[in-house]
Amino acid sequence: MTDIIIAGAVxxxxxxxxxxxxxxxxxxxxxxxxxxxxGPSGHHGKRGTPTMGGTVIVLASLLAYGASxxxxxxxxxxxxxxxxxxMTGLGxxxxxxxxxxxxxxxxxxxxxxAKALGQLIVGAIFAVLVTQNPNIYAITPAEPRLSFLRxxxxxxxxxxxxxxxxxxxxxxxxxxxxxDGLDGLASGATGVVxxxxxxxxxxxxxxxxxxxxxxNCYWVRDPLDLxxxxxAVLGALIGFLWWNAPPAKIFMGDTGSLALGxxxxxxxxxxxxQLLLILLAGLCVIITLSVIIQVGFFKMTGKRVFRMAPxxxxxxxxGWAETTIVxxxxxxxxxxxxxxxxxxxxxxxPKP
Numbered sequence: 001m002t003d004i005i006i007a008g009a010v011x012x013x014x015x016x017x018x019x020x021x022x023x024x025x026x027x028x029x030x031x032x033x034x035x036x037x038x039g040p041s042g043h044h045g046k047r048g049t050p051t052m053g054g055t056v057i058v059l060a061s062l063l064a065y066g067a068s069x070x071x072x073x074x075x076x077x078x079x080x081x082x083x084x085x086x087m088t089g090l091g092x093x094x095x096x097x098x099x100x101x102x103x104x105x106x107x108x109x110x111x112x113x114a115k116a117l118g119q120l121i122v123g124a125i126f127a128v129l130v131t132q133n134p135n136i137y138a139i140t141p142a143e144p145r146l147s148f149l150r151x152x153x154x155x156x157x158x159x160x161x162x163x164x165x166x167x168x169x170x171x172x173x174x175x176x177x178x179x180d181g182l183d184g185l186a187s188g189a190t191g192v193v194x195x196x197x198x199x200x201x202x203x204x205x206x207x208x209x210x211x212x213x214x215x216n217c218y219w220v221r222d223p224l225d226l227x228x229x230x231x232a233v234l235g236a237l238i239g240f241l242w243w244n245a246p247p248a249k250i251f252m253g254d255t256g257s258l259a260l261g262x263x264x265x266x267x268x269x270x271x272x273x274q275l276l277l278i279l280l281a282g283l284c285v286i287i288t289l290s291v292i293i294q295v296g297f298f299k300m301t302g303k304r305v306f307r308m309a310p311x312x313x314x315x316x317x318x319g320w321a322e323t324t325i326v327x328x329x330x331x332x333x334x335x336x337x338x339x340x341x342x343x344x345x346x347x348x349x350p351k352p
Contacts, residue, residue, distance in 0.1 A: 003068045004198060007228045008235035011064030015239025018056045023243065023250050026050035030102070049248060052098045053240060054256020058091045060236035061229075061263075068228050078133040079141040080225035082126060083266035087233070089122035090173050091259030098253040116170065119258070123169035127162040130269060137210055139221045147272040149344055150218060165269060172277070173261030175284040178291055178310045180257040183248035185312060185326050187241040189283045189333040190260045194234040196280050196337045197267045200344060201227025204271060207348075216347055218272070226270050233263050246323045276344060282336025283329055287311050 027050050065084060069076055096118070097110040110118070130142040144161035145151045156164065180186035204223035207216065220226070237260070243249045252260075261284075268277035278285055287310045294309035306314040315325050 001202070003072050003074060003224060003228045004202065004231045006071050007064045007068035008198075008231035009064075010067040011060050011232045011235025011237075012239045013235075014060035014063055015056055015236040016242055017239075018060060019053065019240055019243045019250060022053060022056050023050050026052060026250070049251055051102070051251040051253040052095065052255050053244065053250040054091055054094060054098075054252040054254070054259055057233070057236045057240050057252065057256050058088055058259050060239065061233045062088065064232035064235055065229060068232065074225075077222035077225040078135075079222035079270045080229050082130055082141055083226065083229050083263060083270055086122065086126045086169065086266040087259045087263040089125070090119060090169070090262035091255050093118035093122065094177075094254030094256070094258035097258075098255050119170050119173060120166060122262075123166045124162065126169070126266065127165035128158075130165070131158065131161065135221055139219055141221050141270050142272070146274060148275040149347060150272050164274075165265075168265045168269065168274060168277075169262060171288075172265040172281065172284065173258045175281070175288040176261035176264070177254060177257040179284045179287050179312075180252060181310055181312050182316075182322050182326050183246040184241055184244050185329055186252065186257055186260065187237055187244050188326070188330045190264065190281075191234055191237045191241065192330070192333045192337045193264055193277075193281045194230045194237065194267075196341050197230040197264075197271065198227050198234065199341065200271055200273065201225075201230060201267075203345075220271055223271065226267060229263070230267055233260070246326060273344070276340055279343065280337050280340035281333075282340070283333040286332070290314070 062084060065076075065080065068074075093110075093115060097115055100110055131140055131144055134140045142161075142165075143151055144155050144158055146153055146156065146164070155161075176186055176190055179189055201223045204218040204220045205227070207214075207218055208223060209217035209219050240250075240252065240256075244252065264277060264281055268274050268280075273280075290306060290311035291309045294304060294306050297303065297305050307317040308314055312325050312329065316322065
């Protein structure tokens with residue numbers, strides 16, 4: 001538990017103090033956000049706000065994770081390092097995307113094909129390594145199987161599992177990216193999910209099959225370190241949210257949104273709760289579905305379901321205040337995470 005507290009506290013302090021430094025640095029260098037002309041008119045006033053704030057989240061998370069292990073003298077684990085690799089790798093792809101936007105002074109950065117290729121390369125490396133590196137009990141960070149509250153069903157093979165992991169990584173990194181449309185929205189929504197994974201990792205540690213073999217125990221390689229990773233990123237995200245809350249003084253950019261989507265997918269895979277993430281991160285899933293519905297319906301009929309997609313912009317065009325949308329969507333994110341946690345714990349409820 002000490003590891004988790006140190007990671008969260010250090011991440012919070014580093015991000016809280018580091019973000020204003022990043023704001024001044026990026027402002028001096030002119031690293032400001034470009035705004036789509038077809039977007040809501042209220043967003044045009046945000047042009048020039050410093051972006052690439054996700055670099056602070058990633059760096060603070062890595063330093064907080066390292067500080068936690070230095071303070072407790074506990075060695076890093078393969079599971080924790082792999083999830084951090086996934087976060088950092090996708091953050092690097094997002095950084096390139098953000099930098100191109102700034103350099104070319106446009107709202108579009110990497111071409112979609114190049115961006116997807118970067119995500120696939122990082123994801124493929126993670127997918128291969130996550131099924132390797134067993135500990136002394138022959139438990140690897142992940143098994144080539146699907147999981148909900150734990151692994152279930154037969155093996156889907158390395159190839160099938162790699163494809164499934166890539167779908168998760170690309171899907172959730174893009175889902176957080178789509179959610180990042182209003183000040184503080186993605187920060188708050190992903191922070192709730194990270195908090196859930198702190199609880200899940202801690203619970204799996206207390207009920208692991210190595211210490212107490214039982215019908216509901218968990219075969220998870222490094223549950224404590226996964227909780228430490230979640231706490232480190234959560235602390236960094238809360239510190240960043242202090243400056244990202246409406247009206248935002250800095251945006252996380254694709255650097256932050258792709259990194260956060262990656263860490264959520266990585267935690268779900270390593271804690272064996274892949275399908276549960278769909279519920280825990282329900283707000284991001286809903287927002288992504290709004291884009292799919294909008295594009296699909298328009299291609300079939302030439303008409304739109306929403307005034308604009310993603311969903312948060314639909315409510316903007318209906319006249320809702322930005323802070324109203326953000327707070328209400330945060331509430332939805334909390335409800336989704338609470339429902340996911342309820343399902344996770346339900347199998348431990350006493351049976352009549």
